[in-house]
Amino acid sequence: MQSFWKKxxxxxxGLSPMDGVTDAPFRYMVAKTGKPKVGKPDVIFTEFVNVEGLSRGAARLLNILLYSEIERPIVAQLFGASSEDFYKATLMVCAMGFDGVDINMGCPANNVIKGGGGAALIKNPDLSKKIIQAVKYGVDDWANGKNLKSAGIDSEILKWIDNFNICSQASARKLLGVGVKTRLGYDSDISEEWVSFLSERNIDVISLHGRTLKQMYQGQADWDAVSKSAKIAHDAGKIMLGNGDIKSMGEAKEKCKIYGVDGALIGRATWGNPWFFDEKKTSVSKNEKLETLLEHALYFKKIFGEKHFSPLKKHIAHYVKNFDGACEIRQNLLALKNFDELEDALKKLIQK
Ligand SMILES: Cc1cc2nc3c(=O)[nH]c(=O)nc-3n(C[C@H](O)[C@H](O)[C@H](O)COP(=O)(O)O)c2cc1C
Known part of the structure; x- marks a missing residue:
């Protein structure tokens, strides 16, 4: 059995994983803009989700992993620092029908680092190795017929997954692709050594953001370093995706050629821009932005419910910019209190 990455x-x-941004409604909006190679990303990553929480039975965390069929191939990203919990969480995402699972070894957030996960794993190769092995065991065990109950997975989680699978075509016994998304290093660039280490592991793909943890998002991504790492990964037969600061599809393709990577993940340039992957879309009118925001908001309400209006606000801020009067409209929309008010306001603003 071959994972989807090889195909x-x-x-x-692809659409890069972004906590608080690549939620199910946003991913849906990005996926519905087209077909692969004509408007849609070739692969989509979820936000990251914590394996320790999943393992404890926090079924609400699985809402982060909701997805719809049009998003395929879809990769669930996991973070944490316990290999046992990674094993269980991997079985869960397998049972939910994901195409791939990705291990976060790049997050610079303090709360993640303190727990030993994210980019802290760059400083802990022994644990990184154990985690990758655990994820690979999870993927293989699932493909070979492992039963989730016998793996000690919490009953609330099992119920949630059963419910999800009633609504989707998930849960085939396929072999998921395994990847690691990481940075050039912790406080200095050790990418050649680190990527050599990762390339010896049993994974399909390495996604490399061209910054260290210490840099956070400052300065420019170092694509020369990404390029050197790509050679190392290729020698070991791994796929290498570069990441950092890409602003357009044209730039993404050019960077792949110049720096010898197999592809790229795009993050911030997609904010409020689900059309990013559609090269033919050179401009988006104010009306189209507002109509898309309305559709996004209605879908957001349908998935997460009336009470979850606040998390939509960052998307509102992302859509409502770069047109005449955007600043005032944005301020007004951000002052609203619920979905109904937003729907009314947008319907008035959208010109028929
Ligand atoms: C708000 C935000 C949330 C992010 N969340 C994640 C995450 O959950 N997992 C991850 O691997 N990277 C995460 N990232 C990093 C992005 O996936 C990407 O690596 C980074 O933004 C650089 O790419 P870009 O310049 O195209 O945005 C996040 C970045 C931002 C700005």
Missing amino acids: LEKPIL
């Missing part, structure tokens, strides 16, 4: 046409241009 993708290069360059592989």
Whole structure:
């Protein structure tokens, strides 16, 4: 059995995982803009989700992993620092029908680092190795018929997954692709050594953001370092996706050629821009932005419910910019209190 990664046409241009942004409604909006290679990303990553929480039975965390069929191939990203919990969480995402699972070894957030996960794993190769092994065991065990109950997975989680699978076509016994998304290093660039280490592991793909943890998002991503790492990964037969500061599809394709990577992940340039992957879309009118925001908001309400209006606000701020009068409209929309008010306001603003 081959994972989906091997079947993708290069360059592989995907939606990068972003906590608080690549939620199910946003991913849906991005996926519905087209077909692969004509408007839609070649692969889509979820926000990251904590394995320790999943393992404890916090079923609400699985809402982060909701997805719809049009998002395929879809990769669930996991973070944490316990290999046992990674094993269980991997079985869960397998049972939910994901195409791939990705291990976060790049997050610079303090709360993640303090727990030993995210980019802290760059400083802990022994644990990184154990985690990768655990994820691989999870993927293989699932493909070989492992039963989730016998793996000690919490009953609330089992119920949630059963419910999800009633609504989707998930849960085939397929072999998921395994990847690691990481940075050049912790406080200095050790990418050649680190990527050599990762390339010896049993994974399909390495996604490399061209900054260290210490840099957070400052300065520019170092694509020369990404390029050197790509050679190392290729020698070991791994797929390498570069990441950092890409602003357009044209730039993404050019970077893949110049720096010899198999593809790229795009993050911030997609904010409020679900059309990013559609090269033909050179401009988006004010009306189209507002109509898309309305559709996004209605879908957001349908999935997460009336009470979850606040988390939508960052999307409102992302859509409502770069047109005449955007600043005032944005301020007004951000002052609203619920979905009904937003729907009314948008309907008045949208010109028929
Ligand atoms: C708000 C925000 C949330 C992010 N959340 C995640 C995450 O959950 N997992 C992850 O691997 N990277 C995460 N990232 C990093 C992005 O996936 C990406 O690596 C980074 O933004 C650089 O790419 P870009 O310049 O195209 O945005 C996040 C970045 C931002 C700005």
